Amino acid sequence: MDKHIAAHYAQDSHQPPRRLSRRRAGAVALLAVTAVAGAALTGCGSGDGKDGGDAKTAAAQNGKKVLWVGDSIAGAEAPPLGAALKASGVEFKDASSTGGGTVVEGDKMAAPLAADTWKNLAKDIGSFHPDVIAYQITTYDWGTAEQQKASYEKLAKTAQDAGAELVIVSAPPFKVDDFYKKYEGAIASAPKAAKEVADRSGGKVRFLDASALWGTDAGKAQRSSDGVHSCQQGSAAFAKWFTEQLGTAYGFAPAAAEKWATGSWTGDDRYGKLDCR
Amino acid sequence: MTAPVPVPRSHRRPRPRAAHIAPLDGLRGLAVLAVLLFHAGHLDGGFLGVDLFFVLSGFLITGLLLGEAGARGRIGLAAFWGRRARRLLPALGVVGVAALLLTWAFGSPSVLLFALQDAPWVAAQAVNWHFVTEQIGYWNASGTRVFAHLWSIAVEWQFYLVWPVVVALVGRGRGGHRRVAVLAGAGALVSLALMLSFGDAVDTTRAYEGTDTRAFALLLGALVACAPVRGLLARVPKGVADGMCAALACGIGAAWVLTDGQNAPGLFRGGLFVHSAACALLIGLLAQAPDGWAGRLAGSTVPRWFGELSYGLYLWHWPVYVLLPRTVSGLDGWGRTAVAIAVSVLAAWVTKVLVEDPVRFRARWAAGRRGAVALVAAAAVAAGVWAAVPQPRPGAGSVDVERLNAS
Numbered sequence: 296m297d298k299h300i301a302a303h304y305a306q307d308s309h310q311p312p313r314r315l316s317r318r319r320a321g322a323v324a325l326l327a328v329t330a331v332a333g334a335a336l337t338g339c340g341s342g343d344g345k346d347g348g349d350a351k352t353a354a355a356q357n358g359k360k361v362l363w364v365g366d367s368i369a370g371a372e373a374p375p376l377g378a379a380l381k382a383s384g385v386e387f388k389d390a391s392s393t394g395g396g397t398v399v400e401g402d403k404m405a406a407p408l409a410a411d412t413w414k415n416l417a418k419d420i421g422s423f424h425p426d427v428i429a430y431q432i433t434t435y436d437w438g439t440a441e442q443q444k445a446s447y448e449k450l451a452k453t454a455q456d457a458g459a460e461l462v463i464v465s466a467p468p469f470k471v472d473d474f475y476k477k478y479e480g481a482i483a484s485a486p487k488a489a490k491e492v493a494d495r496s497g498g499k500v501r502f503l504d505a506s507a508l509w510g511t512d513a514g515k516a517q518r519s520s521d522g523v524h525s526c527q528q529g530s531a532a533f534a535k536w537f538t539e540q541l542g543t544a545y546g547f548a549p550a551a552a553e554k555w556a557t558g559s560w561t562g563d564d565r566y567g568k569l570d571c572r
Numbered sequence: 573m574t575a576p577v578p579v580p581r582s583h584r585r586p587r588p589r590a591a592h593i594a595p596l597d598g599l600r601g602l603a604v605l606a607v608l609l610f611h612a613g614h615l616d617g618g619f620l621g622v623d624l625f626f627v628l629s630g631f632l633i634t635g636l637l638l639g640e641a642g643a644r645g646r647i648g649l650a651a652f653w654g655r656r657a658r659r660l661l662p663a664l665g666v667v668g669v670a671a672l673l674l675t676w677a678f679g680s681p682s683v684l685l686f687a688l689q690d691a692p693w694v695a696a697q698a699v700n701w702h703f704v705t706e707q708i709g710y711w712n713a714s715g716t717r718v719f720a721h722l723w724s725i726a727v728e729w730q731f732y733l734v735w736p737v738v739v740a741l742v743g744r745g746r747g748g749h750r751r752v753a754v755l756a757g758a759g760a761l762v763s764l765a766l767m768l769s770f771g772d773a774v775d776t777t778r779a780y781e782g783t784d785t786r787a788f789a790l791l792l793g794a795l796v797a798c799a800p801v802r803g804l805l806a807r808v809p810k811g812v813a814d815g816m817c818a819a820l821a822c823g824i825g826a827a828w829v830l831t832d833g834q835n836a837p838g839l840f841r842g843g844l845f846v847h848s849a850a851c852a853l854l855i856g857l858l859a860q861a862p863d864g865w866a867g868r869l870a871g872s873t874v875p876r877w878f879g880e881l882s883y884g885l886y887l888w889h890w891p892v893y894v895l896l897p898r899t900v901s902g903l904d905g906w907g908r909t910a911v912a913i914a915v916s917v918l919a920a921w922v923t924k925v926l927v928e929d930p931v932r933f934r935a936r937w938a939a940g941r942r943g944a945v946a947l948v949a950a951a952a953v954a955a956g957v958w959a960a961v962p963q964p965r966p967g968a969g970s971v972d973v974e975r976l977n978a979s
Contacts, residue, residue, distance in 0.1 A: 367710070375971075394710050394774040408774070435774070474835070521712060527970035532979055552976045561967030567682030568706075568713040572970040 357547045358426075360386040362419055362459070364412070365431035366396035368466060371524040371569065372431070374560035375534035382550035383538060388423045390415060391431075398430065399446040401438015401481070408435050409446065420457045427545065428454045429462045429537075431505075434469065434523070436485040437478045443488035451492060451500045462544070463489040464503040464537065468513040470522025501544060508536040519569040526571035527561045594871030595858040600628060601878030602870070604885050606828050608916070611721070611893055612909040617831030620847055622724050623789050624824070625886075627851040629728055630735075630793025631859075634756070637739040638749060638797065647740040656732050657947065658938050662931045663887055663923050664725065668694055669954050671718045671891040672961060678895045681964035683716050690719045691958050695951065697729035700781040709777035709834070714890075721890040723781045730783045731790045753798035756791045763788035764845045771840025779840045789848040796856035805856045813857045814864030820854040821866055884920025884928065892916045 361380055363373055373389035380387040392415070395408040419425070430450060436443055447463060454461040465486040471479055486504070493502035509516040517529030525533065535552055542549040566572070603621035610618025640647050668691060675687045693702035700723035706713070714720035742751040763784060770779040779785050795801055808816070827847055836843065858867050869875075878885070892915050898904065900911045931938045938946060 393707050404772075404774075527967055528972060528975070531971045531976055535976055535979075552973050556971045556973050556976055561970045562685075562965060563967070564685075565711075566970070567686055567716055567966050568708075568711040570713075570716050571682070572680075572967060 357384045359384075359545055359547060360423060360425045361388070361427045361429055361541065362423055362425035363387065363389050363391060363429050363431075364396060364398070364416065365391045365466075366433035366435060367391065367393040367565075368434065368469065368524055369396065369431040371519075371526075371565050372530045372533045372537075374563045374565070375527070375531045375556065376537060378555040378558050378560045379534040379538040379550060379552075380541075382555040383542065383547055384550075385541070385547060386423075388419060388425070390419045395433075395435065397433040397435040397437070398450050399433075399436040399438045399443050399485070400449075401436070401442040401446070405435050405437040416453065420453070420459070425457070425459045427462060427541065428457075428459050429464065429541070431464045432466045432485045432489060434466065434475065434478075434482065437481045439481075440484040440488050443481070443485050444492055447489050447492040447500075451496055455499060460499070460501070460545075462501045462503060462541070463493065464540075465489070465505045467505055467509040467518070467525070467533075468511050468516045469518060470513050472522070503537075503540055505533075505536075508533060519571055521569060524565075524569050526569060527566055531556050593859050593862050594876060595862050595867040596628060596632070596855065596870075597879035598870035598872065598875030599624060599855065599858070599879070600882045601875035601880075603628070604882040605878055607721075608885065608889050608913055609909075611890060612912065614906070614909060615828060616833045617828040617836075619834055620824075620828050620831060620844075623786075623844060623847050624851045625724065626728070626786060626789035627793035627848055627855060629731070630756075630790035630795075631797045631852070631855050632793075633732065633735065634739065634752070634794035634797040637736055638743055638752065638799075641739065641743045641748060645744060647736060647743070649736055649740055652736050653732070654939065654943060656729075658931055658943065659928075660725070660729075660883070661947065662927050662938075662950075663884055664694075664722075665950050665954055666923060666927050667884075667887040667891070667919075668719070669957050672957060674891060674895055675718050676961050679718070681966035681968070683718065683894065684961070684964040685966050686717045687719060688958065688961060688964075690717055694719050694722050694726070695954065697726045699723055700726040700783060703781055704777050707775045707777055709780060710775035715894060718891040718894050720894075721886070725886075727781070727783045727786055728790075731787065735790070735794065749799035753795055753800050756795040756798065760788040760791040760795065760845075763791065764842070767840055767844065768842070776834065776840060780834060786844075788845055789851070792848045792852040793855065796852045796859075801856060802860070805860045808857065808860070810861050810864065813861045814866060817854060817857050817861070817864060817866035820850050820857070821870070824850055824854065881917065881920045881924060884923040885916055888919040888923070889913070889916040892919070 363369060363376060365372075370389070370391040370393055373391055377387040377389060392408075392412065395411055397405055397408050398412050398416075399405050400409045416428075420428075428450070436446075438446070450463075451461050466482075469475075471482070475482065486502075490502045490504075493500040513522060517525055517532060519526045519529075531552070535549075535556075538549040541547075603624040606615055606618035606621030606624075608618075609615035610621070637647055637652070640652075672687055672691060675684050679687065690699055690702060693699040699719060703709075703720070703723050708714060708717065708720065738755060739752055742748065742755060763786070766782070767779050767785040767788070770776075770782065770785055773779065796805075805813070824847065827850075831839070831843075858870065861867060862871060889912070892912050896908065896912055896915070898908070900908050903911060937943065
């Protein structure tokens, strides 16, 4: 419902459509309480309002289409990445997932998350027809090195079948707390497995080591107060770096940061949730 | 229990008033203190106080409903909802509007934006489902939302909408208590199964804030309010009951101290259910034997005083915690907590004296048709304030382009 209303208002309003849709939802909710009605649950289900819906409105100057896959770290990077790519004439769809996004069919925790990712990936490929699938290794790529390699190879095959190229980028360093502690081995082996798959692919799969941007120390890698995700400045740094990498690989000129780095994406809800500015 | 005999309207007995059980007021006070300390970061298992609130609500509400069904042969649902509205909505409305204005004055743009987004869901008593879709638990985002704590009042309201209808349908006549007890017990088990199925997710907001997954606490409270269970508990010798109360209180207290936050292992795999069951048993025993030492302790002056302020404290404390600066006059840690609790207590007391008690006990206009008109007018004022607060612009100035280009 949100997207529908947003699209309606976007035609004749100068206010951000997302905000208006929320106000409309709020007005409905207020009416509900004044009636003290039992329809309290009817309004639930407002979506995340991801950037995917914006992709069709992007200026597709060079015909490239990038599908962005990963977890919530990738999600926090998505708003400026979408802005930077669109400013560079590349269509973009954010297919990252909060609390999921892994493709690794690994242990009993990761496997159901991966099942969701594969299901959504098939839908996104069918609807978006990407030229490039960009996968950022997630914090949930939990499995053995063999399971990781097999899953990345499956992703490469899926991309190839869809007529797309695959780029795998390593995750930024993040704070390994009690939740992640038991998966430290898998977190360390995932980028090595991805690099191995890329090295054996004959150039069909690219592996980008993001430590060139972030370094290897989570404390110095522009993380938000949670030690895992990035705020606007860190996300913009990633967007700039990654757009440059894609530009080099796929032959387009990245737009200057001045064109996209201070846009409306800086007000994305995700940064509010992370207690950023 | 005999089948109700229809009586002429003029001869009907007045609606029965629940006997006041002092230890239960005290339990409410202890529960709100646990929540206050948990939210201040001093009691990792203090969030279990919310669970105790749920059990108490289920017990008290079901007791009232069954009492009414027994005394009058029917349950006046509209009157029940009217009483709940008069008890809960005035303070909620006042604190909600005040929190919105205070957030506008003192909150960051993000906090204000979330307050504006969440407020209508609070008003609709459905904010728990809004937070589930927002994955508030995954993002650990409570600190950016002044209404984050109100998920639990939403759960209670949703229960108040459904459960009285169930009790009205099955609780009348011979065997009514038994039927309600069976439904409460079965419902609690279904709710447990739902929690087990959702509890494995990476984001536990669905398990923690879902009405269905938390219903077992309310339903276990309801179960203990039914005559068959009350009869069983009444057979427990007084000394044994007192000892059981002491053991249960110690166990519950230990859980509050030792549980390692909302990610504690086992919490969603039966841990919360066991806590709810212990609370229900404690409440049931205290209701039967309130004058044992455990009952006297729970019903002593200080816990009861906090119990009487508990609703206002619950409403006020979180906006105060979020909006107070991280250091207050150089105070942080326990010093800041003391200031935050003191401010919350003062605000709760003022709300009780000026809003809650007048509407509950003195304002004749708050009942019937005039009450409904007052509710609509108050909602319109709240909506007006909400609409008038300017749209914040979070994120402005958050990116330094020079620094970006230099890297």
